[in-house]
Amino acid sequence: MFNLSGKIALVTGASQGIGEVIAKELASQGATVVCGSLAFTEEDLKRVVAEIQGAGGKADYVLLNMAEGDTVRAAVTTVVERHGGLHILVNNAGITKDKLLIQMKEEEWDAVLNINLKGAFLATQAVAKPMMKQRWGRIINIASVVGQMGNAGQANYVSAKAGLIGLTKTTGRELASRNITCNAVAPGYIATAMTDKLSDEVKESFNKQIPLGRMGTPADIASAVCFLASEEAGYITGCTIPVNGGMLMP
Numbered sequence: 126m127f128n129l130s131g132k133i134a135l136v137t138g139a140s141q142g143i144g145e146v147i148a149k150e151l152a153s154q155g156a157t158v159v160c161g162s163l164a165f166t167e168e169d170l171k172r173v174v175a176e177i178q179g180a181g182g183k184a185d186y187v188l189l190n191m192a193e194g195d196t197v198r199a200a201v202t203t204v205v206e207r208h209g210g211l212h213i214l215v216n217n218a219g220i221t222k223d224k225l226l227i228q229m230k231e232e233e234w235d236a237v238l239n240i241n242l243k244g245a246f247l248a249t250q251a252v253a254k255p256m257m258k259q260r261w262g263r264i265i266n267i268a269s270v271v272g273q274m275g276n277a278g279q280a281n282y283v284s285a286k287a288g289l290i291g292l293t294k295t296t297g298r299e300l301a302s303r304n305i306t307c308n309a310v311a312p313g314y315i316a317t318a319m320t321d322k323l324s325d326e327v328k329e330s331f332n333k334q335i336p337l338g339r340m341g342t343p344a345d346i347a348s349a350v351c352f353l354a355s356e357e358a359g360y361i362t363g364c365t366i367p368v369n370g371g372m373l374m375p
Contacts, residue, residue, distance in 0.1 A: 126154060126348070126351060126352075127154050127351050127352065127354070127355035127356075127357060128154065128155055128355070128356075129151060129154040129155045129156035129213075129351070129354060129355065130155035130156075131155070132155070132156045132157070132212040132213055132354070133156070133157050133159065133204065133208045133209070133210050133211050133212050133213070134148075134151045134156045134157070134158045134159065134211075134212065134213035134214070134215065134354065135158075135159045135161055135187075135200070135201070135204055135211060135213070135214050135215070135248075135252070136148045136151065136158060136159070136160055136161065136215040136217055137161045137162070137189070137191060137214075137215065137216055137217050137218035137244070137248060138161070138162055138191075138217040138218030138219060139158075139160035139161060139162055139170065139173060139186075139217065140160065140162040140163075140166035140169035140170050140173060141166075141169055141318075142317050142318070142343065143217060143267065143312070143315065143317070143343045143346050143347070144160075144162075144215075144217040144218070145160075145173050145343075146343035146344055146346070146347045147215055147217060147343070147346065147347045147350050148160050148173060148177065148184070149173070149176070149177055149180070149182070149347070150344070150347035150348065150350070150351055151213070151215075151347075151350070151351060151354065152177045152180070152182030152183060152184055153180070153182060154351055154355075156183075156212075156213065156354070157183040157184070157185070157208055158177060158182070158183070158184045158185075159184070159185045159186060159187055159204050159207075159208070160173050160174060160184065160185070160186040160187075161186065161187050161188070161189045161200055161218070162186075162188070162189070162218070163188065163189070163190055164188045164190075167186075167188060170186040170188075171186065173186070174186050185204075185207065185208070187200040187203050187204060188200070191218045191239075191240045191243075191244025191245075191247065191248065192236075192239040192240050192243065192244055194247045197244065197247040197248050197251055198247070198251045200251075201248070201251040201252055201255070202251075205255050210255060210259055211252055211255050211256065211262075212256070212259070212261060212262060212263065213262070213263045213264075213265070213354045214248060214249065214252045214262075214263070214264045214265070215265045215267065215350055215354075216244070216245035216248055216249065216264070216265070216266045216267060216289070217267040218240060218241075218244055219240060219241045219267070219282075219285075220236065220237055220240050220241065221237065221279070221282050222236055222237050222281060222282075223278045223279050223282065224278060225277070225278050226280045229280060229281065233281060234280070234281045236281075237281035237282055237285055238281060238284065238285050238288075241282065241285035241286065241289065242284075242285040242288045242289055242292070245266055245289055245292060246292060249264055249292070249296055249307070252264065253300060253305070256300070256303070256305045257300070257303045257305065260303055260304050261304050261305070262300070262303070262304070262305035262306070263305070263306055263353060263354045263358075264293075264296060264300075264305065264306070264307040264308075265307075265308055265309070265310065265350050265353050265354060266289050266290075266292065266293050266307070266308070266309040266310070267309070267310055267312065267346070267350075268286045268289045268290050268293070268309040268310065268311040268312075268365060269282070269283075269286040269311055269312060270311050270312065270313045270314075270367065270369045270372060270373050271283050271286060272285075272286025272287040272288075272289065272290055272311065273287070273290070273311060273365070273367075273373055273375060274373050286311075289309060290309055290311070290365050293307050293308060293309040293363060293364075293365060294363045296363075297362035297363030297364075298363060301362055304359075306353075306358065306359065306361060306362035307362055307363065308353045308358070308361060308362060308363070308364045308365070308366065309364070309365040309366065310346055310349045310350055310353070310365075310366050310368055311365050311366065311367050311368065311369065312341060312345075312346050312368050312369065313335065313340075313341055313367070313368065313369025313370055313372040313373070314331045314334075314335065314340045314341065314369070314370075314372065315340060315341045315342065315343060315345070315346065316340040316341065316342055316343075317343065320340065328340070334372055335369070335370040335371060335372045336370060336371030336372070337370035337371055338370075339370065340370075341368060341369070341370055345368055346368055349366050349368050353366065
């Protein structure tokens with residue numbers, strides 16, 4: 126689809142779900158992909174790396190905690206030292222702690238904002254220097270349709286994703302002169318292991334909200350990421366690409 130040969134990519138939250146599929150798709154387009162996640166996911170990271178390598182791709186992994194700047198900066202340094210550069214960052218790592226606004230605890234707010242928004246800031250800040258030095262970079266943030274439209278019971282998650290869209294715009298403006306773009310992908314309802322557990326009635330209610338009549342797949346998100354990581358997307362920055370089946374048409 127797109128030629129990413131010679132590019133080094135770091136994908137956070139790559140041990141499962143959308144992050145895993147993004148990592149595999151980037152590798153299939155020729156990138157060397159470094160999968161990043163928490164220490165307790167190391168066995169899953171090893172599995173993802175082995176599957177990429179088994180398919181003929183190039184992959185590695187690093188351990189990091191998106192809420193802790195020291196580990197994020199150390200992971201970026203490790204990637205650059207091992208692979209000689211870092212061209213693509215995908216800020217995918219995220220958590221949810223859903224609860225109605227009046228019931229949400231301060232620590233539940235902080236936990237989600239720290240991983241989903243602060244973590245993306247930390248990683249973006251860490252990769253900026255090597256990208257500026259090489260005068261080429263692609264930063265891709267995984268936002269959400271709920272960051273654009275709101276969602277009851279997710280004040281923390283929605284705020285983080287809306288903030289991520291703002292971070293995308295500012296990063297795009299600040300780094301454009303160094304040939305570094307920053308864009309976001311905003312998924313709608315995506316079919317994952319989590320949604321597989323939902324009843325058929327709930328799934329049908331989701332589908333009725335979507336003009337294309339189905340939930341998206343992780344591959345739909347990965348395709349958008351690969352485009353934004355490519356040379357073909359070199360004149361796009363500060364944008365949020367909706368991948369939601371028409372659920373929201375901004």
